[in-house]
Amino acid sequence: MTRCFAASAMTLAAVPLAAASIDGFSPQRLSDIDKAISSDAFEGRGPATPAEPKVIDYIAQQFQAAGAQPGGDMVNGQRSWFQSVPLLRSEIAGTPSLSLNENGTVVPLRQGGDMAVLAPLNGAKQVDINNAPLVFVGYGVAAPERNWDDFKGQDVHGKILVLLINDPDFEGGEGDFGGKAMTYYGRWTYKFEEAARRGAAGVIIVHETAPASYGWGVVQNSNTIPQFDIVRDNPAAEHSSLESWIQRPLAVQLFQRSGLDFEQAKAAARRRDFQPIPLKATLSAHYAANTNVVTSHNVVGLLPGKTYPDETIIYSAHWDHLGIGTPDARGDRIYNGAIDNGTGIAQLIEQARVFAHGPRPDRSIVFLAVTGEEKGLLGSKYYAAHPLYPIGKTVGVLNVDVMNVWGKEKDFTIRGTAKLGLLDDLIAQGKLQGRYYTPDPHPETGGFYRSDHFSFAQQGVPAISFTPGLDLVNGGTAAGEAHTEDYNKNHYHQPSDEWSPNWDLSGMAEDSELLHQLGLHLANSREWPNWSPDSEFRAARDRSAVERGGPATSLPAPAPKKGERG
Structure with a gap:
């Protein structure tokens, strides 16, 4: 059936096209x-x-x-206003049990605090990872056209990959990846995809505000809520069991207890000859997920x-x-x-x-x-x-x-x-x-x-x-930069991104x-x-x-x- 407009949907009073307009735009x-x-x-x-x-x-x-005219899916021989988009929806049930064993020291992790674990999108309804070994793989990049491989042939099946956000050029501003301009290899989506292709049990991205270009609050707000993906024939080929982020202080501690310096490891990851570094640590994660296929919609108008x-x-x-x-400080x-x-x-x-x-x-x-x-x-x-x-x-x-x-x-x-x-x-x-x-x-x-x-x-x-x-x-x-910085720091992906009469x-x-x-x-x-x-x-x-x-x-x-x- 063609969707009917919901009676509760808002309408706007007619505004003459020329009213307070700039070349027709009001x-x-x-x-x-x-x-x-x-x-x-x-x-x-x-x-x-x-x-x-x-x-x-x-x-x-x-x-x-x-x-405009309806431009969406054909329904009974006519275009509707909507294109149906089937999605896999996944939500962690309850509070996940998460912990690191750092060279003999067990460290419980708080979801959304120390770590942000995404609900699984590989089709699993239960995640049970017991003491999976951690390995640092630099930026997690395999780019043969740039003669770059952070994995160096190492088998990472069943392991948790610890890696950095952005790509190897970010810190130094020059190199094989276009300097400061991020390539797709720097995106978290690519890193999750590459880990799944290699059969890793999971991924931990180390969050740092500058290379991520957003603060931990964005990671927390975006990744601890229900997750979605388009429906895939083989979702496990695109997603590992565990996809997650951790805050930088936790990463520094993790490396220290493995006898490593985090900044030195980052510096090594910027070089083509970088070799994966096994950490003296394991991760355990246990949680259930409620998964189902839902239908969302694109809205399509046509002239x-x-x-x-x-x-x-x-x-x-x-x-x-x-x-x-998650509510903010105002409870919003x-x-x-x-x-x-x-x-x-x-x-x-x-x-x-x-x-x-x-x-x-x-x-x-x-x-x-x-x-x-x-x-x-x-x-x-x-x-x-x-x-x-x-x-x-x-x-x-x-x-x-x-x-x-x-x-x-x-x-x-x-x-x-x-x-x-x-x-x-x-x-x-x-x-x-x-x-x-x-x-x-x-x-x-x-x-x-x-x-x-x-x-x-x-x-x-x-x-x-x-x-x-x-x-x-x-x-x-100066004013433009100030407005942008204020928005990114105080409002982006936060409840305070609200309409203002000013x-x-x-x-x-x-x-x-x-x-x-x-x-x-x-x-x-x-x-x-x-x-x-x-x-x-x-x-x-x-x-x-x-x-x-x-x-x-x-x-x-x-x-x-x-x-x-x-």
Whole structure:
């Protein structure tokens, strides 16, 4: 059956399109949508929770009111507003029993305090690990194309891998992994995947704030709640029995009791000749897990193109957040996610409205609100593997994950340092606004791999995650950096990420207009953007060229008009 909109879903009073708007984008409407979707009524937007129907029905209602058509799964011969996303859900039952035996000293571990253990996603309903040996494997990287192997042929079956977050270049800023800019090898997702491929019993990632780019509170809040994965034929091939993090002081103690210096071991791990180091320690872990398959949903709006309806430009943003979790110092348990990513959803709904009220473009526009980003990009990963519209004829993806609420910016950026024609087009459109592009100021955070555009990039689709700049009109870069640092330290993935009437969304409206003009340019052109020749995603894009009727081409971006600022 087609889902019906829940009676409890909120609606917004009609706001004239031109009211308090910037080129059609209304800061007031953006604020109203964010206020609604990040309210306590939506319970932190946890996927596959009782709140999900309210959330997705609200988004679908807003798409419909904006003028979009349903663009999701076919139901009874018609498109619905939703794409079903089957997920494996796993939750630790009760309090896990965790302990280290450090060279004869037994150390009990507190879940969420000393250690953050994820609920198992390998299909197991019971985890019983008894004195599994620990081995330090540096950064846990096997990268033959970089002549790098942290394992050196050592058999790690049945062992617990202790490893570092980020990649070997982070500390020194230069080397085989692109310097400070994090590669995918630095992401925790890669490290879990590699451990499973090698048959390890488990993984312990040592948390340090700088290389992780977030504090322990983020690890605690994100990993001690129910976990999700897309449904897999062989989940044990992708996940070990134990996937976990520990705080740095515990790691220092662990190494000391093995007769090792933690900092010296880290330094050794930065060298190509690093050898795995057995620790004089074992780990025991016992806990049950409640697992089941649940269905979450992407919400999909569509504006069919008038000339090439089978060619699509996708605007995407994730609707989910962390739901209800550990209370903060105020006792607040609802993780509202007003900035992350209520702002992105507000922009997505406004894009649908502005496109629907303008001339219909030649190519189709898809508005994709995805689930499960906070659980590992699951909704976008599912769409990219089960596309509603052909991947090879997807012109590009314009993703937004966290927008600016502090006023207008002179600049803009994207997550990561990828080179692609889509970025050239964005820079050209930005110049028409009198703004300039700044490369990702913090590539060491691995932002490219932390948002939903990455799922499409892996399939070869040119994809960017637009990010606000830091050079604010009022206050400059110092103010932008201060706002960002405050948000990351005090609000990111915390209950205090709440809507505020004091925000200035004029910059968010201007950013939305920039993304609109980029999508409009792509939708009315015959351009097929591509990745740079040396990109790891170029081959997949080129393989799909046959779907587009010939070899992929990357046409030059439009130049600023004469007399306009460049």
